[in-house]
Amino acid sequence: MALDALISEGHPLSHDLEIDLVVPRPLAEPLPLKSIPVRVVPEFDSPRLPQFWVQAQLPWHVPGGLLSFCNLAPVVLRRQIACVHDMHTRLMPSSYARGFRWAHRIILPLLGRRAARITTVSQLSRRHLIEFGIAREQDIVVTYNGSDHAKQWDSARSTLAVNRARPYVLCLGRADQEYKNVRLLAELAPFLDEMGLDLWMPGDADETAILRHVPEMPANIVLLGRISDDDFKKALEGALCFLFPSRIEGFGLPAVEAMASSCPVIASTSPCLPEICGDSALYSDPDDVRSWVENVRQLSIDPDLRKRMVEKGHARASSYSWRWIAWNYLELMIQVDADFGEFNE
Known part of the structure; x- marks a missing residue:
């Protein structure tokens, strides 16, 4: 186009x-x-x-x-x-x-x-x-x-309806690709629950995929299944942040889409996300659950930090x-x- x-x-x-x-x-x-x-x-x-x-x-x-x-x-x-x-x-x-x-x-x-x-x-x-x-x-x-395509998504067209009142963080769940690191997300969920946060997970990951990594299904994981681009936009706009713990990416398009949609990104230190996101994301090791917890906590208690990351994310996404x-x-x-x-x- x-x-x-x-x-x-x-x-x-x-x-x-x-x-x-x-x-x-x-x-x-x-x-x-x-x-x-x-x-x-x-x-x-x-x-x-x-x-x-x-x-x-x-x-x-x-x-x-x-x-x-x-x-x-x-x-x-x-x-x-x-x-x-x-x-x-x-x-x-x-x-x-x-x-x-x-x-x-x-x-x-x-x-x-x-x-x-x-x-x-x-x-x-x-x-x-x-x-x-x-x-x-x-x-x-x-x-x-x-990243231009993400700006064309319209949350007003979304039909996404989740009957949950708690604030949430957003991620993507892939059941068939281990490098997407569903394990970390499953292990992270209980810590988010203690912070009063849900974990919304669109994608093809189901309860079976989560239970490969934890003994019981975390109550705060909301499995959305496959959703439309407009639904994804709505979820990004309402999230505290977007988590992207992949062990490797060729580019990492979802991170850029999140930044273009005013959602702060916490990304893996694995390649090539630091190359793509620069200083416009917070970073955590893909195996260090505590580091992810701390980055989420900082965004939840520091509105100025979140605002700065949104502004940096907009600028970074616009460069693509x-x-x-x-x-x-x-x-x-x-x-x-x-x-x-x-x-x-």
């Missing part, structure tokens, strides 16, 4: 550049695009094979270059910019199914050698791509992610702009066209 806005405005870098969005099926919710048409290349689905559309079908429908944001892009295309978000399948393999891990292990090095440019979302991810031999250092560009990232991709497309000796496709 940010690329579409720049093209619609007649940005100089978009002159003589034709872009369309290729998808395997019609979009369930059409994007409000003004200048980028959507082209459907129907997916072969009898039987539906993993990666078949990407690797075997899509390349036949790319007359010029390809811009892919989906990690596993077609390995046969050289005139291509592909975004590889992280190397979690190698760094945190227990969080992923075996087939998913092996697809990344096989495809990513091939893609890194073939694609004209590889982009990624943090300096940490760039370093990992180099260390795992995915691509050459000079071919990897860090674009980061944006999809418009700026789209500008970078326009420049990269021009560079790749120049590498291939063509400017008009």
Whole structure:
């Protein structure tokens, strides 16, 4: 959408550049695009094979270059910019199914050698791509992610209704990815309860996921299940703070979304959250429950500290702009066209 806005405005870098969005099926919710048409290349689905559309079908429908944001892009295309978000399948393999891990292990090095440019979302991810031999250092560009989308969420559209009167802190619960550190959240809950705080947990974590880490279900954990963006916005706006105890992130988008939504962030000291959040978050070790308790306590008793963290968070989130990232991709497309000796496709 940010690329579409720049093209619609007649940005100089978009002159003589034709872009369309290729998808395997019609979009369930059409994007409000003004200048980028959507082209459907129907997916072969009898039987539906993993990666078949990407690797075997899509390349036949790319007359010029390809811009892919989906990690596993077609390995046969050289005139291509592909975004590889992280190397979690190698760094945190227990969080992923075996087939998913092996697809990344096989495809990513091939893609890194073939694609004209590889982009990624943090300096940490760039370093990992180099260390795992995915691509050459000079071919990897860090674009980061944006926060603008969170400002479009509207809590007035939310249907979230929680029949609890106590103040709360907010987190995300993932049952299937150990590095998201549900263990710390489960162990933290009783301490929050002593402070008169509930712990709201949207996501796919259920009571079974919590009970893997503690002997009984903490009474102050409120499992919200999967919620909409507008619901998430409402929950962020009402929370004392947002807790993000991950052991590793490629970028850590929820932390930036929280900052953009006026919610102070307490983040893990694990990479790459200090890189992304800077001095706009409070930090705790992902295994030190007492440190998380103390940071929450400080925000609860010091309104001035909370106000400062909200203001810093706004400024930090505003520095991550999809418009700026789209500008970078326009420049990269021009560079790749120049590498291939063509400017008009």
